Amino acid sequence: MSNKLLEINDLYVNADEKQILKGINLKINKGEIHVIMGPNGSGKTTTANAILNNPLYTKKNGVIKFDGEDITNLKTDEIARKGVFMSFQLPEEIPGVSVTNFLKYAKNKVTGKPVKIFEFKDELKKYMEELNMNPKNMERSLNVGFSGGEKKKNEILQMLVLNPKLAILDETDSGLDVDAIKIVSKGIQMFKNNKNAVLIITHNTKILHSLKVDYVHVLVDGKIVKTGTQDLANEIEENGYEKYKMGVQE
Amino acid sequence: MKKTNLEEVNRNIYDIKNEDKYDYKIKKGLTLTIVDEISRQKNDPDWMREFRIKALEVYNKLELPTWGPDISELNMDEIATYVRPKTKLNTSWEDVPEDIKNTFDKLGIPEAEKTSLAGVGAQYDSEVVYHSIKEDLIKQGVIYTDMETAVREYPDLVKEHFMKCVPIYDHKFAALHGAVWSGGSFVYVPKGVKVDIPLQSYFRLNSPESGQFEHTLIIVDEGASLHFIEGCSAPKYNKVNLHAGCVELYVKENAYLRYSTIENWSKNMLNLNTKKAIVEKNAKMEWVTGSFGSKISMLYPMSILNGQGAKTEYTGISFAGKGQNLDNGFKVIHNSPNTSSVVNAKSISKNGGKCTYRSLVKINENAKNSKCSVSCESLMLDDISISDTIPVNDIQNDEVEFSHEAKIGKISDKAIFYLMSRGLSQEDALAMIVRGFAYPISKELPLEYAVEMNNLINLELEGAIG
Numbered sequence: 001m002s003n004k005l006l007e008i009n010d011l012y013v014n015a016d017e018k019q020i021l022k023g024i025n026l027k028i029n030k031g032e033i034h035v036i037m038g039p040n041g042s043g044k045t046t047t048a049n050a051i052l053n054n055p056l057y058t059k060k061n062g063v064i065k066f067d068g069e070d071i072t073n074l075k076t077d078e079i080a081r082k083g084v085f086m087s088f089q090l091p092e093e094i095p096g097v098s099v100t101n102f103l104k105y106a107k108n109k110v111t112g113k114p115v116k117i118f119e120f121k122d123e124l125k126k127y128m129e130e131l132n133m134n135p136k137n138m139e140r141s142l143n144v145g146f147s148g149g150e151k152k153k154n155e156i157l158q159m160l161v162l163n164p165k166l167a168i169l170d171e172t173d174s175g176l177d178v179d180a181i182k183i184v185s186k187g188i189q190m191f192k193n194n195k196n197a198v199l200i201i202t203h204n205t206k207i208l209h210s211l212k213v214d215y216v217h218v219l220v221d222g223k224i225v226k227t228g229t230q231d232l233a234n235e236i237e238e239n240g241y242e243k244y245k246m247g248v249q250e
Numbered sequence: 251m252k253k254t255n256l257e258e259v260n261r262n263i264y265d266i267k268n269e270d271k272y273d274y275k276i277k278k279g280l281t282l283t284i285v286d287e288i289s290r291q292k293n294d295p296d297w298m299r300e301f302r303i304k305a306l307e308v309y310n311k312l313e314l315p316t317w318g319p320d321i322s323e324l325n326m327d328e329i330a331t332y333v334r335p336k337t338k339l340n341t342s343w344e345d346v347p348e349d350i351k352n353t354f355d356k357l358g359i360p361e362a363e364k365t366s367l368a369g370v371g372a373q374y375d376s377e378v379v380y381h382s383i384k385e386d387l388i389k390q391g392v393i394y395t396d397m398e399t400a401v402r403e404y405p406d407l408v409k410e411h412f413m414k415c416v417p418i419y420d421h422k423f424a425a426l427h428g429a430v431w432s433g434g435s436f437v438y439v440p441k442g443v444k445v446d447i448p449l450q451s452y453f454r455l456n457s458p459e460s461g462q463f464e465h466t467l468i469i470v471d472e473g474a475s476l477h478f479i480e481g482c483s484a485p486k487y488n489k490v491n492l493h494a495g496c497v498e499l500y501v502k503e504n505a506y507l508r509y510s511t512i513e514n515w516s517k518n519m520l521n522l523n524t525k526k527a528i529v530e531k532n533a534k535m536e537w538v539t540g541s542f543g544s545k546i547s548m549l550y551p552m553s554i555l556n557g558q559g560a561k562t563e564y565t566g567i568s569f570a571g572k573g574q575n576l577d578n579g580f581k582v583i584h585n586s587p588n589t590s591s592v593v594n595a596k597s598i599s600k601n602g603g604k605c606t607y608r609s610l611v612k613i614n615e616n617a618k619n620s621k622c623s624v625s626c627e628s629l630m631l632d633d634i635s636i637s638d639t640i641p642v643n644d645i646q647n648d649e650v651e652f653s654h655e656a657k658i659g660k661i662s663d664k665a666i667f668y669l670m671s672r673g674l675s676q677e678d679a680l681a682m683i684v685r686g687f688a689y690p691i692s693k694e695l696p697l698e699y700a701v702e703m704n705n706l707i708n709l710e711l712e713g714a715i716g
Contacts, residue, residue: 054667076670077679085671092668096686102672105682109673141686162672 002068003029005197006051006166011062013043013050020046022222024062028166031194033211035233036201038219039241044201045089047219048170052076052086067165081110083165087155087172094142099154100124102142103161110162127160130190132183149180156187167191168199173207185210205237220244267485268349270457272375276332278459282306285429288332292432297409298401305418305428312422318608319546319575324520329492330460331430333375339396340380350374353454367479369394371451373464376432387445393438394449397465400436407438411467415498415526415554423494423522427463431496434464439474439505448477448510448696453495455484455515461492468499468507470533475506479699483543484516490545491519499527501535503557508536512699514706515543517574523549531557531586538694539566541578542706550608552581555589555617567596567691570603570635571710579608579640584617584650593624596691598684599635600710606638613645613652621651628658629687631680681711 006028013021020043028034038044049057051064053076064072071079094102103124108115128135131153143151152172159167169188173181185207188198200207208230216232217224218241225244226232274291276284285306289299314321337347346354354372355361369383371394378396387394393404400408418428435451455462470476484491493515501507507527515521521544527535537551553562564580582591597605607626628637639656661683669679685692685704692700 052667052671056663056667075676076667077673077675080671080673088668088671092662092665094665094669094683094686096689097682102682105678106669106672106674109675109678158672 003031005030005067006199007065008051009063009065011047011050011064012060013046013062014058014060015046015056019060020057020222021050024222024224026217026224028197028199030165030197032214033188033192033198033200035208035213035216036199036219036224037203037205037216037233037236039203039245042219043222044203044219045170048086048168048199048201051168052079052084077109080164081112085159085162085164085167087152087159087167087169089171089174091143091151091155093144093146095144097142098139099142099157100138103158106158107161110164124157124161127157131157131187133157148175149177152176152180153183153187156184160187160191163191165196166199167196168201170201171203172200173202173204178206181207182210205233208233218244268353268456271336271349272333272457273336274332274334275330275457275460278330279327280306280309280329280331280426280430284331288430288432291332291334292398295401295405301413302429305425308418309422309425309429312419312425314422315548318548318577318606321520321522321546321548323490324492326426328459328489330457331463332432333457333460334377335374335379337374337379339378339399341382343380343382346372346380350379353456354380354452367450368445368447369449371396371435371449373433373451373453373462375455375457375460376462378433378435383449390443391440392443392445393436395436397431397434397436397467400467404436404438407469408436408467411469411498411500412465413496413498415500415528416496416524420524424496424524427465427494427496427524430461431463431465433462434466434495435468436466437468437476437478439470439476441471442473443471444475445477448479450479450481453480453482455491455493455519459489459491461494463493464495466495466497468497468509470499470501470505470507472502473504474502477508477510479510479512479696481512481514481699483514484519489518491516493519493521493523493544495523497523497525497551499525499535501527501529501533503531503533505530505533507534508538509551510538510695510699512540512695512702513543513547517543517545517571519544521547521549525549525551527551527553527562529553529555529557529560529562532559533557534561534563536562537564537566537580538691539564539578540691540695540699540703540706541566541568541576542710544576545574547576547578549577550579550581550610552583552610553591554583554585555591556585558586559588560586561590563592563594565594565691565694567598567688568605569707569710570597570599570605572601572603574603575606576604577606577608579606579610581610582612582622584611584613584620584622587616587618588620589617590621591623593622593626594690595624595626596687597628597637598631598687599628599637600631602634602636604636604638606640608640609642611641611643611645611652613647613650615646618647618649620649622653623651624654626654626656627687629684630658630660631684677711681708684711
């Protein structure tokens with residue numbers, strides 16, 4: 001059985017007519033944690049949105065395979081149901097829909113099975129305790145009036161409940177204090193096993209300190225310019241992206 | 251508790267047309283002879299007969315409103331104002347004729363009665379065909395009956411209140427109502443009696459090219475409390491039907507009344523209903539309204555805060571689809587010091603539907619220390635739908651707190667993408683956002699009605715995405 005989970009080949013993507021991704025190649029195997037780092041505007045968020053086929057982004061070339069299947073042109077919800085999850089940089093607020101009801105509904109859609117309400121609530125409560133979340137948030141409207149940190153933790157909660165095969169975390173660590181970053185890392189550790197994978201998108205390395213990372217990719221101007229291990233992240237933490245930016249010629 | 255799965259919901263429930271099998275249907279049109287005939291058919295006492303004739307005179311003198319939606323297609327010569335179903339008033343569900351019973355069965359009325367209501371009335375065309383009330387309420391002196399019975403058996407109470415809150419001079423359709431009214435419910439809750447589970451009346455108009463003119467009169471005496479629910483529906487015919495009912499509510503000192511409505515008239519209905527409440531000292535009147543049906547609706551429930559410290563709240567939602575023009579809103583008059591009103595109005599329009607929030611807030615000179623807060627929110631699901639807000643605020647003293655907030659929004663692509671990334675289809679995502687928008691209103695309804703409202707939203711959104 002193949003260990004390959006995600007495979008991106010020569011992906012070109014435009015946003016608002018502007019070329020953002022210029023030939024991305026990426027392979028992620030089950031059991032791995034990958035990190036994409038890069039300066040602002042390099043195409044990190046576009047990569048995440050392209051995997052989930054956000055209609056606001058246009059694919060010009062390339063193929064995305066997930067679990068051996070071509071998902072390049074599937075609808076976002078179909079991709080989600082195949083087991084891809086994305087934690088949003090700016091999670092949307094949905095008034096009038098409680099966290100519990102939303103997650104119950106989403107879990108039913110993702111698993112295709114009825115959700116047993118008491119079991120589900122217990123599970124939710126357990127995860128919320130682990131993530132140091134206020135249990136009252138369960139009955140609040142999804143993300144409405146949540147602080148930045150609460151929203152991010154709520155994304156991690158959703159990841160744990162929906163239990164995808166691939167979790168893409170888009171800047172989940174940005175804007176968080178040290179304690180909150182620790183909790184997010186804890187959530188990732190709880191989630192991670194040898195059958196699933198995590199793709200962390202970030203521009204700083206704090207979140208990586210408490211995680212065992214397999215690969216680090218440096219994304220600059222729509223291309224992966226270097227791939228390495230945790231050491232590469234440490235090097236960038238010290239020296240920044242200048243060296244890699246200079247390597248890219250218009 | 252009644253459980254409804256979304257898959258089971260079917261517009262057909264509302265669109266079932268029974269054969270137009272009536273016992274008596276008056277000729278179309280509106281003349282003295284016809285009004286006289288209705289009165290004779292109904293065995294009115296003399297005072298009521300004279301009242302009807304007076305109302306017809308007023309009707310003939312008044313003009314159609316010069317504002318709001320165009321209702322010129324209404325031709326009273328084509329509307330039958332009185333259709334008596336082929337049955338008498340029944341107090342046992344078993345005695346209701348099969349076809350009528352089936353209709354109400356499908357609408358879930360007897361089921362609701364068993365599980366969560368203190369009393370039920372069901373009107374079919376012009377007459378109430380079924381009425382029941384729980385024994386213990388009768389013992390406490392609560393009266394819940396059809397309006398005709400009330401005219402006969404409680405003439406003093408009826409005479410004192412009938413069309414005093416909504417006078418026939420109010421507007422042309424109030425006068426029309428006075429002339430041809432038929433059916434409806436009468437409720438009296440004696441001093442201090444708390445009716446803790448709701449009473450409900452359900453109105454069904456089956457007969458084509460006809461009008462429904464039910465009269466609802468509710469008196470909640472000092473310190474008493476009540477929740478009353480009305481539901482309305484009709485199958486769709488090609489010609490217009492007219493609904494010009496009248497609701498008069500009297501909320502006495504320290505009393506409490508909540509009046510909830512789920513309106514799902516068919517989309518050929520002109521809904522020109524009039525609803526008013528007179529609220530006395532320290533009493534509270536709450537309106538909860540979900541308005542889904544009708545081709546044209548002009549409906550502005552009104553609270554008149556007559557007593558010191560009287561309070562009112564209006565919570566309403568309108569949902570207009572293709573070909574619908576829903577001109578709804580709320581009116582409040584602050585007539586005494588320390589009165590307060592809170593308005594939370596929402597509307598959803600799609601497929602070229604039009605929703606207008608039209609309101610009046612009047613705070614009189616003597617109404618010192620009064621408070622009024624209005625919030626209007628509308629959601630448009632596409633670029634061809636219309637939403638409008640027309641508030642009139644007339645504030646005649648300085649010692650008031652008044653706020654008005656209006657928001658118009660569209661559903662964002664980002665929110666849809668967010669929900670789709672969690673496995674919801676585009677339609678599911680849209681429906682979830684719309685249900686969430688409507689939640690502050692649906693949460694005010696008893697569970698079955700909240701479920702019905704969500705089902706109506708899902709029905710309305712079917713095929714909303716091309």
